Amino acid sequence: MTKAVSKQLLPVYDKPLIYYPISVLMLSGIREVLIISTPRDLPAYRDLLGDGGRLGMRFSYAEQKEPKGLAEAFIIGESFIGGDNVCLVLGDNFFYGQGLTKILQKASQISSGAIVFGCYVKNPSAFGVVEFADDGKVLSIEEKPKEPKSNYAVPGLYFYDNHVIEIAKHVKPSHRGEVEITSVNNAYLAEGKLRVELFGRGLAWLDTGSCKGLLEASNFVEAVQSRQGCYIACLEEIAYKSGFIDRDGLLRCEKELRNTDYGRYLLETASEKQ
Numbered sequence: 001m002t003k004a005v006s007k008q009l010l011p012v013y014d015k016p017l018i019y020y021p022i023s024v025l026m027l028s029g030i031r032e033v034l035i036i037s038t039p040r041d042l043p044a045y046r047d048l049l050g051d052g053g054r055l056g057m058r059f060s061y062a063e064q065k066e067p068k069g070l071a072e073a074f075i076i077g078e079s080f081i082g083g084d085n086v087c088l089v090l091g092d093n094f095f096y097g098q099g100l101t102k103i104l105q106k107a108s109q110i111s112s113g114a115i116v117f118g119c120y121v122k123n124p125s126a127f128g129v130v131e132f133a134d135d136g137k138v139l140s141i142e143e144k145p146k147e148p149k150s151n152y153a154v155p156g157l158y159f160y161d162n163h164v165i166e167i168a169k170h171v172k173p174s175h176r177g178e179v180e181i182t183s184v185n186n187a188y189l190a191e192g193k194l195r196v197e198l199f200g201r202g203l204a205w206l207d208t209g210s211c212k213g214l215l216e217a218s219n220f221v222e223a224v225q226s227r228q229g230c231y232i233a234c235l236e237e238i239a240y241k242s243g244f245i246d247r248d249g250l251l252r253c254e255k256e257l258r259n260t261d262y263g264r265y266l267l268e269t270a271s272e273k274q
Contacts, residue, residue, distance in 0.1 A: 002028070002084060002086065002087055002109075016048060017092065017208060018035075018045065018048070018049075018091055019234075020094050020233045021089040022049075023234075025089060026057070026235065026242060027101045027104050028087060028104040028105055029104075029242070031058060031244065032060075032080075033052070033057065033058070034061070034080045035049070035060070036061075036076055036077065037064065037091075038065075039063050039065060042061055045061065046061055054253055055236065055244060055245060055253075056239050057239070060080055062077060063076075068177065069173070069174070069176075069178030069181070070088070070179075071179040071181045071183065072168070073088055074088070074160075074164050074165050074167075078165050081165060084162060085110055085160065085162055086160050087158065087159050087160075088158045088181070089157050090156030090157070092208045093157060093205065094204070094208055094220075095203065095204070095205055096232055097204050098202050099200060099203065100203055103199070103203075106197070107159045108159065110160070112193065113188060113193030114159065114160045114161065114164070114185065114195070115158070115159040115160075115195050115196070115197055116138070116158055116194065117157055117158075117198070118132065118154065118196045118197070118198045118199065119152060119153050119198075119199045119205045120151050120199075120201070121151060121153045124145075124151050124152070125145060125148055126144060126153075127154065128141060128143045128144070128153060128154040128182065129142050129143075129144075129149065129153060130153075130154050131149035131150050132150070132196045136196055136197070137192070138195060141154065141182060141185055141189065141194075143182055153205075154196075155207070156207075160184075167188070171183040171187070231262075231265055234262075236266050237269050247270055250266060251267075251270050
């Protein structure tokens, strides 16, 4: 089993931003999620999401009191992860496109080692860059290199075996005093156990960690939803179509949101022929 930790309420179009990374986890087949955030923001997430039961999920919550690095998520979440594999997704990363579910479900079946993803970008020097062999084995990862060895950036989505907990515990903090996710990935790289899965040209990855990125994601979501009439990251729809909840469960969710566009979309989804 693979569990997930998510480091995250910023709006994108018509729903909280956290819906987007959670949708990625659900599409991966993951149903147990630990949401890690600040003491100030965590109560808002609890109020919004609850225990996840209405979606056939299980949400747990944990505080990161100080910004000590992404990889601290594995230390904070040690008891939650237990003996399972784990996925880490950042709360400000957005993924969308045909074939995404297949890639995610394949990665979630990881038996050993670690998997990062590679997304082709025209300005790799602005990102963490992955260099890899033809068989997908990672050769190097560099953070914002002046002379990048590839055009593939590493987004904020990672799959690890259970060994990641011990690796994170023994990572030496960086000059910023943080347990860096790059250090964790380099530990797997040193063992020859780090692989990359590439996102094709039909997959979109957007980083919403800036005002510009947030606007780009909002415009993207609005354009797709207005043109196609299908919601992106509708958690209730994903839960229903993934078999996490049945039609009655979907209708209970719709009842909570009746007389809203979102609620009407859920009703339409429940009315579709399967």
